[in-house]
Amino acid sequence: MPRLFILTLSLLPWIPVVPCWVTTQNEVSVLEGGSITVPCRYDPKYANHVKYWCRGSMREFCTSLARTDETSSTNPSKDKVSIFDDPAQEMFTVTMNNLKETESGWYLCGVELGNGWKADDVAYTKVKVIHGMSVENGMVSGEEGSSVTVQCLYSERFRESEKKWCRSGGWSSCLSAGSEGSYEDTSVAISDDRTGTFTVTLKKLQMRDAGWYLCSAGQQQVAVQVQVTPRASTTEPVTSPPPPSQSAVYLPPPKPITKESWSSHRYMLESVAVCSSLLLLVGLAVLARKLWILHKEDSELRHFKEMKERFSDNPSGMGDLQHVPIAFHNKATMDVRAY
Template structure:
């Protein structure tokens, strides 16, 4: 259940992430999960459901789009073809299988599964789940993983089309590019350069089948301001002060 959109970079640099995804959240922590859907389902009912087993037909609806129930909120963003699920103060009893779902009036609704585990030390995590940058600039995200995941595949993936950058150098071009560097011990770093507005959206760090969502916001860079100050020649203490032109550039 996602929009088939070409990731705006070189296709040879990417592979598609597995649909079997797992998310580990720290006890009493919170998480925001984006659920993308096909644009043709904009007017359809969206919902978030839970099941103790990995069978969609057995799941129970927890909330519909634009509802808040206790520590759970589901908000639809029809202009961007996704809805977000925010879960707060998570406990062990919240462990299980969840589905992003859209009621399409068929025998089986459109759905996408996610397995959630809640424990004291997450398997994969980031320090900040929301990052921002300016057009033409760079942004860096550090993704941490626990011992035992050193040999797992590390990827940086975009939610809306499930395209991923892996641990190798990407092409350098006039368009934005991505580099993924693993320290081999406890974290890997994602560097996105040459940012564009179209890079805004939801991504996730992926280590094996474990993921953690990250939201990227790219805004237009502020124009560089140039101030010109021309002074006249003056004489002070026998020292000639010649006219000078000062240029002061304030970078965004």
């Protein structure tokens, strides 16, 4: 056992170490019918090596799609797959166009080393081709009075579907591009290029236009937030008035009646009206009490006179009258004794 361990240590310097000299992004997602560009970085020592792009999860069974040692097209934007090497940037890029959902899977960036003793240096990435919708920017912002543009992207199978622009929460607000692929009014313009993008332009933004909207194609939809910032205020230059002459008298301009000044005046008028009403009610209450007291005294006086006349007609009852208690409320009533 010790001999095996010593033998292993003696062989370590001869075991090849293969570091990762090629790197790329782990995953790429794209709408069906769209395009992707994948950057593949490599070590400077690979500047003169052949680079390639192939499909597969194992380098031994990878299907080559593009190589730098093959003749490239003069119009890579229309090619299915194109590759471009830039040694100065130590990077080669791969572009794939018009992708289908069936083309989802594993791909790899590879650098060919050119000998059978060492495998090529590669880096894997996963490509996801999906159908649906997306937007280039999920939030757009513009100043009040200006315009903003939203790019709504859709997959190939939605090319013939109706495209709509809706305010979130109210389907009655939806604006459709229609069969002609366009719509325009004073505030919104919609244009569908029928190749994967329809463009929405919001014109003459107002503060009430801020909020959430939806790009819609068929049954698919994606949210977009629109922000509106207040218009920047412009300050006019202030010109100083000419110096007053000795013969002229300048009076300060009258203060305009503003909403605030009118409110303060109205408050004062309302206070005066309330106080006046209270004083009037108190006065009426005092007057009513005095009238009631006078009326009561008159009633008692009449009653006393009636009793006196009745006993005058019947002198025999005068003795009883002397024992009848009589309450007088004030001096005016007591004066009746003079009768």
